[in-house]
Amino acid sequence: MREHAPTLTRAWVLHPDIKSDPARRDAKMALDEAVSLAQALPDLEVAGQEVVPLPRPHAGMLFGSGKIEELKQRIEAAEVDLVLVDGPVTPVQQRNLEKAWKVKLLDRTGLILEIFSDRAATREGVLQVEMAHLTYQRTRLVRAWTHLERQRGGLGFVGGPGETQIEADRRAIDEQLVRLRRQMEKVVRTRDLHRKARAKVPYPIIALVGYTNAGKSTLFNRLTGADVMAQDMLFATLDPTMRAVQLPTGADVILSDTVGFISDLPTELVAAFRATLEEVLEADVIVHVRDISHPETGAQAADVQAILDSLGVTEETPQVELWNKIDQLPEEALQAAQARAARDPGIFAVSALTGEGLDDFLEAVTAALGAERRREEVTLGFDEGRRRAWLFEKGLVEEEAQTEEGFRLTLNWSASDKARFETL
Structure with missing residues (x-):
């Protein structure tokens, strides 16, 4: 049997060049980077790209109505499924543009999150990306669809009387974030153990x-x-x-x-x-x-x-x-x-x-x-045999003398040696 190639999502990349932004980057370079970001996703095909000059962003739509109509025609002609906007897009702007163009839209943050989701390999990386995704989605909860306007009663465990769907969604995200943070704490503790092992x-x-x-x-x-x-x-x-x-x-x-x-x-x-x-x-x-x-x-x-x-x-x-x-x-x-x-x-x-x-x-x-190596004197008690053995094992001891308190050692070590010694 012949394997079918995976279906690619056709994307159109837009870089809004906002003239009123004093910190704006070179538009051509920024667009090139945005296209490279898009190409970092394996199932994405860049069907088109352009810089869109803007005197200032429009509050509800980002672009002006004339430009939205002009872009709509190009997007439809290219049979695009996804528009990537290289910059911040508010939830309201996203909802309105998706409605006008009848496609899915991602802003720069959403695109980078998608790439991180695709690439994260370790348990820690996956958890971090999930947490970032949820935090981002929480900001995207807007009154975009009718079900968000519905009042929903409940039996206590689903939400109190009068809790809207948007509040329930937000609460569900918060609960998931709490679970992920607990898992993350365990991973961080494991990493800390690994770090201490490396310190030796x-x-x-x-x-x-x-x-x-x-x-x-x-x-x-x-x-x-x-x-x-x-x-x-x-x-x-x-x-x-x-x-x-x-x-x-x-x-x-x-x-x-x-x-x-x-x-x-x-x-x-x-x-x-x-x-x-x-x-x-x-x-x-x-x-x-x-x-x-x-x-x-x-x-x-x-x-x-x-x-x-x-x-x-x-x-x-x-x-x-x-x-x-x-x-x-x-x-x-x-x-x-x-x-x-x-x-x-x-x-x-x-x-x-x-x-x-x-x-x-x-x-x-x-x-x-x-x-960065330097000579220092350290005194260890008689009960610190393990730390003393570590210093000898690493070849850091130049001289040693026994005192009433324990052992006085002359060390020749680096700042990193000292930092590792202090974790023992």
């Missing part, structure tokens, strides 16, 4: 962060030999992947590949993925991977830095910038990037794909990890 390993953690599609997974695969999904696709990695690896320099480290950041990341997802991104807070070195060939690389870098700041990453954690994809730069731009990297010790111009420039980067990271 004397390897520093290098966290790879960056805008989505910057090449983090390609770099991760090159350094570890791991088969992490690394495609030219937005949000290729959604769950942090950690591997113990010996760098070519001989340094043993744990590499952490994190979910890609993106501008206007839905607030529901920032909150839901905070636990995942907390891996970054544990890092000894943060490597910010940038697609230096992208026309908006500067804006992307600013978006990444804003999310790191919101997570509470401080200047105490060393950060380096990896200017990736130099193999895609024209000669003049390549020379400029390499010259800038030569002047700035915190920047490295590389290609994760070809390996060019990675040796210098790896040597610098290894040096940074080794440079």
